[in-house]
Amino acid sequence: MLYLVALLLHCLPLAMGQYDICKSWVTTDDGPSWEFYACQPKAMRMKDYVTVRVDPAGITCGDPPERFCTHENPYLCSDECDASNPDLAHPPKLMFDSEDEGLATYWQSVTWRRYPEPLLANITLSWNKSIELTDDIVITFEYGRPTIMMLEKSLDNGRTWHPYQYYADDCMEAFSMPARRVRDLSTTSANRVLCTEEYSRWAGSKKEKTVRFEVRDRFAIFAGPDLKNMDNLYTRLESAKGLKDFFTVTDLRMRLLRPALGGTYVQRENLYKYFYAVSNIEVTGRCKCNLHANLCTFKEGSLQCECEHNTTGQDCGKCKKNFRSRSWRAGSYLPLPNGSPNACAAAGSAFGNCECYGHSNRCSYIDFLNVVTCVSCKHNTRGQHCQHCRLGFYRNSSAELDDENVCIECNCNQIGSMHDRCNETGYCECKEGATGPKCDDCLPNYYWRQGCFPNVCDDELLLCQNGGTCYQNQRCVCPVGFKGVLCQQSRCEADKKDCDGAPSACGSLGTVLLGVLALQLRGWVDL
Ligand SMILES: *[C@@H]1O[C@H](CO)[C@@H](O)[C@H](O)[C@H]1NC(C)=O
Ligand SMILES: *[C@@H]1O[C@H](CO)[C@@H](O)[C@H](O)[C@H]1NC(C)=O
């Protein structure tokens, strides 16, 4: 009975029934209709839905079989871990089974036989779904808690990771951080990442087995010691930037960095008593459904919100098709006690008959035209219903009209194109000689130089003559003695004077240079 009361007291504040319905059928002066509320699923035991991964490969004991002993019984190393024997194996799944009274089942690592190389292990928990923590994360260690470990979290299915809490018997030494306690945090620091020494001391392996990430103590900063004032917590979750996200995870990772040492230094002559053993990982939380669902179900291996308010998606993170006349918004805990549903609205229901395809939240009535039009269309759209693309953009044919990516920038080449507009398939209007969708190429017989210019020479029709070579289609480089666009003219023919006197004057380049040098020596030419 006492146990039951304790259980009730424990569960009560977080299961108080607030925000547990999404809508109800009410009768008003205008007759009966639905009324909608912010709503969220109940908290669940999240270990039932998790996938686990333990790194590095080979860190789980028993392959090959090995012996180990305990800090309490360091000279009786007769315990055995053998992965091939179900009775002696310690696979990762034993961290998530339900414990029979008294008999703990646990995952166990290999022993620290490679000392002084550190004994490192990562335990990564993934839900493939955002979860909001509602109670402490409790990790139970058998045979002693690690002297150094770290908890990390991801909010994007493991793409990026952030520290969540540091644990060490000496925070300064292990992480160069001062030791703090969650109880000492204040309203402005409730989401601080800290290092605690509370769960890493040696106190005998049977006595203190748990390592916690304190969610309740953080909630208590706002809701009071018994979490009686949940209204205040909900108000804070809406208003304090980053607070909601602090309690939201898609993945958790325990980085075990140094095992229990039995209250003393490492004894090299007996490394069989150093290892990690985890019997349980309790994670209590609810599916994050953005206050648009009160049910979360496990389907095809993934948690999925049962979205209401005409929203959809794994987290009810967008509006259903044909319900996108306003931008999607999360529900809000405020105003108390029922919150705001911020439901998605059907096309045509929002304001007169003004659909904005989710690119605007506002409509305005233009008196002299007698039309309602969307205001400040976003995502590069324009038009009465934000149904067109702005000038300089074109319609993305693979996107729906209400997609944020519906308009693509034309990106016309500024030099090669007439202007920065393009047609419906993204083609720009090119100046003479330019081509390509963006007008950044030249037609055949044109060359690019700040725009397209007709070729002066090439290898086909406009050949350089008399041994001249065509330089980038721009000009012929003529041998000495020839000139003209295509080197078609002999200098001597064109300009008799060049040939008078010393024929060598139009002979070699060397002579010309010598001449210049001589003039320079006399100070007549200033090179
Ligand atoms: C554990 O994960 C971290 C990244 O969070 C990685 O840097 C480290 O190498 C991993 N350790 C092991 C033993 O796999
Ligand atoms: C994760 O969840 C999404 C949405 O439910 C699903 O499409 C995807 O296959 C899941 N991925 C994995 C690895 O389970």
Ligand SMILES: *[C@@H]1O[C@H](CO)[C@@H](O)[C@H](O)[C@H]1NC(C)=O
């Ligand atoms: C969602 O759309 C349905 C029609 O499909 C409508 O009956 C219902 O009232 C809408 N719900 C909300 C919250 O707008």
Ligand SMILES: *[C@@H]1O[C@H](CO)[C@@H](O)[C@H](O)[C@H]1NC(C)=O
């Ligand atoms: C076109 O829209 C699709 C669907 O939203 C998107 O995946 C794609 O990136 C968009 N294309 C461009 C070029 O923006």
Ligand SMILES: *[C@@H]1O[C@H](CO)[C@@H](O)[C@H](O)[C@H]1NC(C)=O
């Ligand atoms: C856009 O211009 C390109 C090139 O001129 C043309 O091939 C294409 O058919 C045009 N598309 C439309 C929809 O007019």
Ligand SMILES: [Ca+2]
């Ligand atoms: Ca277990």
